Amino acid sequence: MIEIKDIYKTFGDNEVLKGISAQFLPGKNNLIIGGSGSGKTTLLKCIVGLHEPTKGQVFFNDQNFTEMSFEERVPIRTEIGMLFQNSALFDSMTVEENIMFPLNLFTNQSKSEKLDRANFCLERVNLKGKNKLFPAELSGGMKKRVGIARAISMQPKYLFVDEPNSGLDPKTSILIDELIAELTKEYDITTVVVTHDMNSVMGIGDHIIFLHQGQKWWEGSNKEIAHTDKQELNDFVFASKFMQAAKEKL
C-alpha cells in the first residue's frame, strides 16, 4: 500500500500541490485525473521521489520514503516499475537489453535466467520475438508495451504509469489500459496511473482521485464518477459531446 500525507510542492512562487492526502491499495488501478496543469504528474513525481515534496510524506508499506537517503531508497526503488509518458526506453539498447537492464544491475541471475525473464515479459505484453529491435524501430504502442515489459521485469510491487494513452490511437489505448489492469490484478500490484483519458477512467478506474488547482477535489470509483455533483469534475468528465450523450443515456 502507498500512503501520501499532506503533500505540498512549490516551484518558486508557484504552489503546484496544496496538501494532498490519499491511500493507494494493492490490486487496484488507482487513477489520478485532472485537467492540464492540475498537478497530476508533479504528484506522481513526488510519490516516486523524482521531486522532493516541499512538505508532506510518502509511505510505501508504512516505510517513510520521503525521509530516506538515496541508499535507503534503493530497496524500495527495485520494487517500483514505471511507465513514462514517452516510454523513456534507452535508445542505445535493444528491446531485450532494455528489459534486462534492471536485472543486470540488481540481481545475480545468470544470463539465461535473465533472457528467460525478458522473453516472458515480452510474451506477456504480446511482443514475442521483438528482442533485437531498437526503440527507434518500434511504433508508439510497441514502445509503451516494451516500457511495461521493462517495468514488470523486476516483479514490482508498485507500478506507476504516466499518461499511458498519450499519442496512441483509441484501440491501442484500450489494449494498453487492459494490459495494465490485467497485470495489476494478476500480480496484486499497487498501480497508480496518471491520465486525462476518459476511456481509461471509465474502463479501469477502481479508485480515482480528481485534482483541481493542486488540490484533491474528489475521490471515488468509476461507478460513482458519473453521479457526482461536483461542478469542476462534471466539467472535466463530460467535456466531450460523446460523454455528454453517454450521460444523457445513463
Next chain:
Amino acid sequence: MFTSLGRYILLLRLSFRKPEKFSVYWAEIMREMISIGIGSLGIIGIISLFIGAVAVIQVAFQLNSPIIPDTIAGSIARDSTVLEFSPTISALVLAGRVGSSIASQIGTMRVTEQIDALEIMGVNAPGYLISPKILAGITMVPMLNILSICLGLLGGYIACAASDDIAPADFVLGLRDGFLPITLQASLIKSFAFGFIITSVCAYQGFYTSGGALEVGQSATRGVVWSCIMILFADLIISRVML
C-alpha cells in the same frame, strides 16, 4: 557562476559513488573507451600528420640562416609538438567531437526522461552515465596524445623528405638532440587533465539540460565552448607549474 561550480562539484561527487554492480560499469567504461579512443583515431591521425608537417616547414622557413644548424628544426618541431600541438590541439578537436557527443547524448536522455527512468530503478544516474565517460576520457586522451605526437613527428619527417629545405637525417638528429623527459611528462599530464575537462564539463552541461531539442543543442554548444576555455586555462597553469 559559483552556483554552477558548486553543482559541478556535487555532480562529480555523485558520479563517483560506489557502483551498483561493477561488471555493468566496467562494460560501460569499455564501450566509452572504444567510442572516445577508437572513434577519434581518424581525426587525430589526420590532424597530427598535417600539423607536424606544417610545423617543420614553418620552422625551416623562419630559421633559414647559414649560422643556424638544420638540426634545430627537428628539435623545435619536437618540443612544440610534444608540449603544445599534440596535447592542446588534439584536446580542442576532441572537445568538438567527443564533448558535443557526450553533452547531447546525456541531454537527450534528460529531456526524454531516460535519466528519470534510471533514477526510478534505483540506479545512481550520474555514476552510471558520467563516471565511465570520465574514466574513459582520462585514459584514452593521453593515449591519443602519444599517438598524435608520433604521427606529428612522422608528418614532420615526411615534410622534410618531400622538400629539400631540411635533410631527413638532420631532422632525425634534431629530434634526438637535447630531449628533456619533463616535456613528455608535462604533455601527458596536460592530456590527462584535458580528458577530464572534456568529459566532465560536457557531461555536466548535458545532465542539467531542461526543455527539448533546442536546449540539447545549446547544452552541447555550451559544453564545447566551456571545455575549450578550460582546456586553454589548464594548459597555461600546467605549463607554468611544470616548465
